[in-house]
Amino acid sequence: MRPVTEKRGTVAELMREWIFDLFDGEGINANRMAERLIVNLGERSYPIWFGSDLGAEVRAKLAEFTAAGRKVAIVTDQTVATRQAAALAAMFGATPVLALAPGEATKSLAELGRVLDFLAAQRLDRTSVLFVVGGGVIGDLAGFAAAAYLRGIDFVQMPTTLLAMVDSSVGGKTGINLTAGKNLVGAFHQPRGVFVATGLLATLPPREFAAGMAEVIKYGLLGDAGLLAQLERAPLTVNSPELAAVVRRCCELKAAIVEADERELAQEGGRALLNLGHTFGHAIEQVTGYGAYLHGEAVAIGLCAAARLSEKLGAIGAVEVARVDAVVAAHGLPTRLRAPLALGELRAAMARDKKVRAGGLRFVVLKALGAAATQGGIDPALADASFAAVGAV
Ligand SMILES: NC(=O)c1ccc[n+]([C@@H]2O[C@H](COP(=O)([O-])OP(=O)(O)OC[C@H]3O[C@@H](n4cnc5c(N)ncnc54)[C@H](O)[C@@H]3O)[C@@H](O)[C@H]2O)c1
Ligand SMILES: [Zn+2]
Numbered sequence: 001m002r003p004v005t006e007k008r009g010t011v012a013e014l015m016r017e018w019i020f021d022l023f024d025g026e027g028i029n030a031n032r033m034a035e036r037l038i039v040n041l042g043e044r045s046y047p048i049w050f051g052s053d054l055g056a057e058v059r060a061k062l063a064e065f066t067a068a069g070r071k072v073a074i075v076t077d078q079t080v081a082t083r084q085a086a087a088l089a090a091m092f093g094a095t096p097v098l099a100l101a102p103g104e105a106t107k108s109l110a111e112l113g114r115v116l117d118f119l120a121a122q123r124l125d126r127t128s129v130l131f132v133v134g135g136g137v138i139g140d141l142a143g144f145a146a147a148a149y150l151r152g153i154d155f156v157q158m159p160t161t162l163l164a165m166v167d168s169s170v171g172g173k174t175g176i177n178l179t180a181g182k183n184l185v186g187a188f189h190q191p192r193g194v195f196v197a198t199g200l201l202a203t204l205p206p207r208e209f210a211a212g213m214a215e216v217i218k219y220g221l222l223g224d225a226g227l228l229a230q231l232e233r234a235p236l237t238v239n240s241p242e243l244a245a246v247v248r249r250c251c252e253l254k255a256a257i258v259e260a261d262e263r264e265l266a267q268e269g270g271r272a273l274l275n276l277g278h279t280f281g282h283a284i285e286q287v288t289g290y291g292a293y294l295h296g297e298a299v300a301i302g303l304c305a306a307a308r309l310s311e312k313l314g315a316i317g318a319v320e321v322a323r324v325d326a327v328v329a330a331h332g333l334p335t336r337l338r339a340p341l342a343l344g345e346l347r348a349a350m351a352r353d354k355k356v357r358a359g360g361l362r363f364v365v366l367k368a369l370g371a372a373a374t375q376g377g378i379d380p381a382l383a384d385a386s387f388a389a390v391g392a393v
Helices: 011-022 055-067 078-083 085-092 109-121 136-151 162-168 198-203 206-223 225-233 243-260 270-275 278-287 295-312 318-330 343-352 380-389
Strands: 035-039 046-051 072-077 097-100 129-134 154-159 173-178 181-188 193-197 361-368 371-378
Touching (some): 046 198, 055 072, 097 109, 129 136, 154 162, 206 225, 206 243, 206 270, 270 278, 278 295, 278 361, 278 380, 295 380, 361 380
Parallel strands (some): 072 097
8 A cells, every 4th residue: 555645746746846845835936936956965955046136036935934934044244235235135124134254264163153143142943044145155154054053954045156156055065164274164064945146246346256257167167068168259247148047057067066976975076076176276275375366266277277287198288278278368367376386385285185185196187178087196297287387386
């Protein structure tokens, strides 16, 4: 005898129904609502909504939570709270909000404590929902607070930087920095939904937009030759009509990678592919003390170095390396170090990178423009030469 609760239908139908159950009421509004993408992670699956202005969708979701007796609170940063004051007021009304100082220094134990105290002061319980509105700093910090508070409450990401829209708000990595290094404490805690409202980027400083483009270019290089060609034909700007579609494509690529390797356990490929350009980039950030270069700027130079490493390994040619440089430069990003950095220091920083596995240097290399692979046992001399080619001495 079958249990009475059994549901029949195609996997897709059941999945859709199941998602609606998870994120209550979605089915009712599905036709009216903006475009969405599902990140399929079993019981941790969630939708990402895309649109220029998702105010109506956010208000509808808040009303649902309230009707179900679920308390809501918001964490954001002071810059977002100021620059997007009207949008936030229109969406969230009188919902309690904590606005922290902007900047990487906020991803600290002290600020984590502040967020947790705020959640407790608002008397959030296990049914409550935290809305995290901001760039990757707020997403990582408040996402981690949601993972830890009462051993984990639901949270919703509302990214406000390009980097957060295409990268940090999808995939469930949350965390903070220690004095000893970046992202050393954290948790995998998937959001219950992500609202990607690209209209919020209108107030983002151009330098921050460009930094986010480094990650967009990264997606093209590692997994979508068509996306790369599109960026080569016409550099993407905050006013490009195709902005929302490009952001969506990046989320699709990231979702597919995360779905296949949620906890970055794959021996080869998998989630580690998202680190294309990042072993070089993290070393630049570390040696310069996280001040001179934005993360995306360091990654941009890292992509150019990774292209050279791939060339030295015989996977791509000089023409492809030149194409990588050109698309990076066309988006207002550096292709070389602005001032020389010592190879010895960069090498030491790479050796400390938690992503570099024991037993030799491991990099993400390009097999072609649009295809990447992880490769271990890289001759350190080749990594040095690649770094030298982008200005290290
Ligand atoms: N969890 C992940 O998977 C993941 C992935 C990549 C990066 N990250 C993390 O993300 C962080 C970087 O994120 P980021 O680049 O978004 O930085 P950020 O959060 O510091 O935002 C950059 C700046 O833009 C401002 N800002 C944000 N939205 C704005 C808007 N709409 N208008 C005007 N100003 C706005 C912020 O106040 C800040 O000054 C790093 O800590 C990094 O480690 C996490
Ligand atoms: Zn990155």
